[in-house]
Amino acid sequence: MQFALILLLLLVLACAGGSFITQGQTYEWYAAQYSERAAGAIIALGLDHVYQCWWFVAITAFLCLNLIACNLVRLPSLLKRYRQAGEAERYVHTAGAVSAEEPLDEEQARKVFSDLGFRQITQGEGFLFAARNRAGFWGAWVCHLGILILIIGFGFGQMAKETYMVYGLPGQSKAIGDTSYILTIDDFSIGLREDDTVEQYTSRLTVHNASDGTSQSAEASVNAPADMYGMRFYQNSTGWAARVNITENGEPLQSEVICVGEYVSVEDKPDLVVYLNAFYPDYYLDPGQGPMSLSSKINNPAYLYSVFYMGQMLGMNALLETEELTIDEYTVTFSEPQNFTIIQIKKDPFTFLALIGGLVTLLGLVLAFYIQYSAVWAVEENGKWTMHGTSPKGGVLFRDRFLRAVTGKEQEN
Amino acid sequence: MGKEQLLSLENNLFTITMLLYFAAMVLYFIFFAMKKENMAKIGNRLLLVGFILHSIALIARGIGAGRLPMTNQYEFATSFAWGLCLVLLVFIHRYHFQALGTFATPVMFLIIGYAAMQNKDVRELMPALRSNWLGFHVSTAIIAYGAFGVSFAVSLMFLIRDKMSDTAFMTRHIPPKENLDMISYRAVSLGLLFLSFTIITGAIWAERAWGSYWSWDPKETWSLVTWLIYALYLHLRIRRDWHGRSAAIFAVIGFIAVIFTYIGVNTFLPGIHSYA
Numbered sequence A: 001m002q003f004a005l006i007l008l009l010l011l012v013l014a015c016a017g018g019s020f021i022t023q024g025q026t027y028e029w030y031a032a033q034y035s036e037r038a039a040g041a042i043i044a045l046g047l048d049h050v051y052q053c054w055w056f057v058a059i060t061a062f063l064c065l066n067l068i069a070c071n072l073v074r075l076p077s078l079l080k081r082y083r084q085a086g087e088a089e090r091y092v093h094t095a096g097a098v099s100a101e102e103p104l105d106e107e108q109a110r111k112v113f114s115d116l117g118f119r120q121i122t123q124g125e126g127f128l129f130a131a132r133n134r135a136g137f138w139g140a141w142v143c144h145l146g147i148l149i150l151i152i153g154f155g156f157g158q159m160a161k162e163t164y165m166v167y168g169l170p171g172q173s174k175a176i177g178d179t180s181y182i183l184t185i186d187d188f189s190i191g192l193r194e195d196d197t198v199e200q201y202t203s204r205l206t207v208h209n210a211s212d213g214t215s216q217s218a219e220a221s222v223n224a225p226a227d228m229y230g231m232r233f234y235q236n237s238t239g240w241a242a243r244v245n246i247t248e249n250g251e252p253l254q255s256e257v258i259c260v261g262e263y264v265s266v267e268d269k270p271d272l273v274v275y276l277n278a279f280y281p282d283y284y285l286d287p288g289q290g291p292m293s294l295s296s297k298i299n300n301p302a303y304l305y306s307v308f309y310m311g312q313m314l315g316m317n318a319l320l321e322t323e324e325l326t327i328d329e330y331t332v333t334f335s336e337p338q339n340f341t342i343i344q345i346k347k348d349p350f351t352f353l354a355l356i357g358g359l360v361t362l363l364g365l366v367l368a369f370y371i372q373y374s375a376v377w378a379v380e381e382n383g384k385w386t387m388h389g390t391s392p393k394g395g396v397l398f399r400d401r402f403l404r405a406v407t408g409k410e411q412e413n
Numbered sequence B: 001m002g003k004e005q006l007l008s009l010e011n012n013l014f015t016i017t018m019l020l021y022f023a024a025m026v027l028y029f030i031f032f033a034m035k036k037e038n039m040a041k042i043g044n045r046l047l048l049v050g051f052i053l054h055s056i057a058l059i060a061r062g063i064g065a066g067r068l069p070m071t072n073q074y075e076f077a078t079s080f081a082w083g084l085c086l087v088l089l090v091f092i093h094r095y096h097f098q099a100l101g102t103f104a105t106p107v108m109f110l111i112i113g114y115a116a117m118q119n120k121d122v123r124e125l126m127p128a129l130r131s132n133w134l135g136f137h138v139s140t141a142i143i144a145y146g147a148f149g150v151s152f153a154v155s156l157m158f159l160i161r162d163k164m165s166d167t168a169f170m171t172r173h174i175p176p177k178e179n180l181d182m183i184s185y186r187a188v189s190l191g192l193l194f195l196s197f198t199i200i201t202g203a204i205w206a207e208r209a210w211g212s213y214w215s216w217d218p219k220e221t222w223s224l225v226t227w228l229i230y231a232l233y234l235h236l237r238i239r240r241d242w243h244g245r246s247a248a249i250f251a252v253i254g255f256i257a258v259i260f261t262y263i264g265v266n267t268f269l270p271g272i273h274s275y276a
């Protein structure tokens, strides 16, 4: 068990250490934050991704091996102890961990049993015996098994898990990564409270399986993901989209809705590109901080765009809804700001295993802590009964309770 | 009663509770320093009255806010003090152990004092926080933290008793080391069981709200650190040769980790838990 203690201590140090160093940054980032030498050490030791790096995985793997070995080694003796703990013959010829000094009469002895919570009493030749909570012997064993299942479920999940992000506007359909599934956003709504704070985001989704032509629909909102085709769909977040209108010499040329972060190419001049950088629903140009939004309500919408020609940026600016951007014969305007939805899709077939591991661990802890084995027996000599008791984990607290129950009866004498 | 009235009732009851806890702490000190038994008895009564008023305060806030009163730093702090008071009262009663009050009430008073310094506004919940799992998550955390608080107090007593000679006063008011070790073990057991519930319900909630049941967010990581420290405590206790002292030291370190998880992580480390 010494090795297990060292492993647990190492895990504590690794976890705590990892939480103080921002994870997943680059060498340059750490060099700027600390120093070049520190950054070199952080990268070399894997401290930039503590929880995935080889030595952390190795400690965890050793812990698992240790748990397996420990549970296997202890199984036969546990079974034996479990069986024997109910056998009166094993106890009644010996003194208990605690024994009463004064003998009692039979009625009092039986009362001590019931005072200590023992219902079923075995009566034998010159003795009374009761044992309870034998299941408690299994506590640590079950707890260790649970931890093992949990770690295995988590580890496999990390390896097998697939996640995708899909964003879009109501009516749009998009492929889910490289799978054969297509996600259609049927509807997206934002529920507001009276004070304009957001109560809930909800997307209505349909998934179409291109390989067999079937489809399923469901609703996903924050805290209530949708399950379809073995995947889980989460309402992850939202962002802004807007309509871009382009005219050529005053004649409408094209009009389409794009999300922030997307661009349109002008139809008859594809090298000319308009990119939507950001949207400000309540635009304000702060002299110090630059463009910002005063609220999330659409009061004074403005669109931050940039224009590229043949890959070269021509300019970047914010455009109000009433304003126009003119590039040669083309005129660009923005309108109809609207929210798009971001859906996260996850497939982790091992989540259930981790959950089972967690529940088994809990069961083990309940058994270890709250189902504590104890046995009490009374041995007769000349019509008087001497009480004995034992509770390996009850320690002095069991002893005190036992003695209180017994002396209570002694004092009645 | 309207929302405003309920919240102002809560506000008043909170202040009275804090005063009662303070008075209880002072009486417990007098009891301990001057061997006045009945001071402990009165202290215990005040603690009980404080606890009842505190419970009413939390219910009033819950009804006033229309949700469980456990979602921001103030609410969690006041609930934490409530949980500690609950576990403390149970342990004092169950183990006939008044001196525990002397060591645990200061911790309780510090926590409720911390609560008093927080912003008490009732704010609407962001969608990710609107979950029943949050209720299970936080209410189990309160009991866990309360139990760890008690084990901290008992372990401190153990370490003091370990260092000091056995004067008549000591033997009269502080149970023998063996008993302290067992009582601390009972408190850690309760705490660890509830902390496990907290972590598991938190993982289920995170899975539903963020799509990942464990993301090594600093608060998650520190709850694991705390869990592992108490696992170490349990294993140290089993070893006969290490029994007692080193386990008691780990119970103290464990509670420091609890406090760090609760306050330090929000203050020093960034993460998605930063609103709670």
Ligand code: HEM
Binding pocket: A001, A004, A008, A063, A066, A067, A070, A137, A139, A140, A143, A144, A147, A365, A368, A369, B231, B234, B235, B238
């Ligand atoms: C994260 C890791 C671990 C946790 C949370 C854990 C938890 C526990 C718990 C709760 C108990 C019961 C203690 C009690 O009832 O007072 C226990 C006992 C025990 N553990 Fe672990 N354990 C862990 C790792 C290990 C490992 C790796 C070993 C491997 C040797 C181990 C060996 C034991 C032994 C021998 C006992 C004594 C059982 C008894 O007396 O019935 N533990 N552990």
